[in-house]
Amino acid sequence: MNEIIIPERVRKDSKVALIGPASRINPEFVKGLVKLYKENADEMPGSELIVYPSVLDANAYGSYAASIERRVADFKDAWSREDVDLVICARGGYGCVHMLDYLAPDFIAANPKWLVGFSDVSALHALLYKSGVASIHGGMAKQLVEDSDSGFGGYRRGLKELVELNSPIVEYPVSAHPYNIAGEGSGILIGGNLAVLNGLAGTPFDLMAESLRKNVILFIEDVSEPIYAVERMLYRLHLQGVLGKVKGILVGQFTDWKQDRNYESMYDMIHARFNEWGVSCAVAFDFPVGHNDRNVPLVEGAEACLKVGDNFVNFTMNIQDR
Numbered sequence: 001m002n003e004i005i006i007p008e009r010v011r012k013d014s015k016v017a018l019i020g021p022a023s024r025i026n027p028e029f030v031k032g033l034v035k036l037y038k039e040n041a042d043e044m045p046g047s048e049l050i051v052y053p054s055v056l057d058a059n060a061y062g063s064y065a066a067s068i069e070r071r072v073a074d075f076k077d078a079w080s081r082e083d084v085d086l087v088i089c090a091r092g093g094y095g096c097v098h099m100l101d102y103l104a105p106d107f108i109a110a111n112p113k114w115l116v117g118f119s120d121v122s123a124l125h126a127l128l129y130k131s132g133v134a135s136i137h138g139g140m141a142k143q144l145v146e147d148s149d150s151g152f153g154g155y156r157r158g159l160k161e162l163v164e165l166n167s168p169i170v171e172y173p174v175s176a177h178p179y180n181i182a183g184e185g186s187g188i189l190i191g192g193n194l195a196v197l198n199g200l201a202g203t204p205f206d207l208m209a210e211s212l213r214k215n216v217i218l219f220i221e222d223v224s225e226p227i228y229a230v231e232r233m234l235y236r237l238h239l240q241g242v243l244g245k246v247k248g249i250l251v252g253q254f255t256d257w258k259q260d261r262n263y264e265s266m267y268d269m270i271h272a273r274f275n276e277w278g279v280s281c282a283v284a285f286d287f288p289v290g291h292n293d294r295n296v297p298l299v300e301g302a303e304a305c306l307k308v309g310d311n312f313v314n315f316t317m318n319i320q321d322r
Helices: 027-039 068-080 096-101 105-110 119-130 141-146 155-163 194-198 207-212 227-240 266-277
Strands: 015-019 048-051 084-089 114-117 135-137 169-174 183-193 216-223 248-255 282-285 298-300 303-308 313-318
Touching (some): 015 027, 027 048, 068 084, 068 105, 114 155, 119 183, 119 207, 119 298, 135 155, 216 303, 266 282, 282 303
Parallel strands (some): 114 135, 216 248
């Protein structure tokens, strides 16, 4: 039985917090999101956007959105407020790992609410999962402003329907891929940016190790990583026993990589390694999650089911209100 808390639905009159937990963000995306909440509030989750100081800190902190003290303080304030049901990370980049020393699991679990982000925010997803709270791997300010379709009717609409819990079942039927492995599996959905999660190996936030203890559907994606670097990370999962234990794998979007002497594409390498290691669970390549327009919101910690056939892929998440 899944022990993860699914946060309560986002109320239509609730506030939404925008925080800066990692790298600096282009101010135009912040302006665009503020404008959306002022002029198109019906399209957005909640009713009012609160932009925290860490998002557009006027002081210089290198590549970071703000000092670690400011980033942690903003997270804690947003997480503690009773009128905030949803916390959106403005941008990923790098810096979320700094916050893991400052945010206690008991504090997270005492105030469960939705957190949204991806990329470097995978570190915060790992924290929330270890705290027993589900979260959403999904687009941030840029993606909400640009509202790419992703083949599922628009990211804004998808996120709004998800956090308002308009349906207990969320389904993503996607196209078949020649490298898919047929099968069916069910388990708790976990995953995210492969490099970020790999960096947490051996720590209390080692999300990948969950598959050694529970039935897990794993999803992975990454950006700007060489083929050999992703191969190295996959070897860690293979040698750790993760790839032999998971009940299903969503191979998401790997973008901005360069062809090398060993493989013509990232998927060629992943397919070759999975074949060599005898990965036999259901595997869906080219799943719409990652650093591009194809990035559907996924609930970390939800019960999920993956069915892969010769000509189809069907993925569902079961999201029950508390």
